[in-house]
Amino acid sequence: MSANSRLTIAAHALAWIGHYQRLGHEVATSEQIASSANTNPVVIRRLLGDLRRAGLVESRRGAGAGWSLARELESMTLLDVYEAVETGPLFAMHRAAPDQGCVVGHGIQPAMQGIYDGIEDILRRELADVTLENVLRDVLAVSR
Template identity: 45%
Template sequence: MAVVSRYTIALHSLSWIAMMTKEKDEFVTSDRIAASVNTSPVFIRRILGQLRKARLVIVQHGGTETGWKLAKDPDTITLLDVYEAIVQKPLFELHHSPPNPRCLIGKGIQPALNGIFSQSEDAMKQRLAQVTISALLQETLTQTSV
């Protein structure tokens, strides 16, 4: 599955956890999260494992309270925090093998793209840093009432 899809699923999962734990501070199971995302609980646990490493969620095993919950207030978790936890590679990549250095385009395309790609990713990250999980949840719930 594409990195960007995993990111979207991570945002979905965190928004769902934030909604479910807003009224009742309890752990929620990966089965319940997976039902909302419409995917397998194993896949959800893999994504939540990455979010746990980034200290965005906590997990509890065994007993009556098994599952996941946010490690921080959803007002303090930004979409950039989630992006950095899930996406391990740059958004844009250059050629997998070097282009022909004797070709005018081959010689200059990578240096030309480096700046464009870097600036584009920086702009995206700045925007993601402005949005929290709480704001995403609020916008999501607004969309469902339209």
């Protein structure tokens, strides 16, 4: 199993766009953002599409095409970003139902679901406490 980086790359893109706009630019291209994140522009465009559907970014087509923030970084939380780019629960159950005739197979999913629900609640509370402004501030502090 590998870790999912969608939240990290989406936060990277939003912080990058916010910083770029503060430097006086109106829009950022997916190629510029992809270069910073060291990933393919298609990956960035897909994430930005999710962020656009969530109302976090806007896109402009034609001459001067690119992406801009739809809201200020101070009003975006990591929970907003997480909900925009992550589909499904944080943890999943078995792909095939366990043997219900086995005592462990019968009880494992209800036992684990309660634990997972608690972890997800904690994660959501923590993400809700961090704005993208906090993220950009921390990024710039490390970069100095």
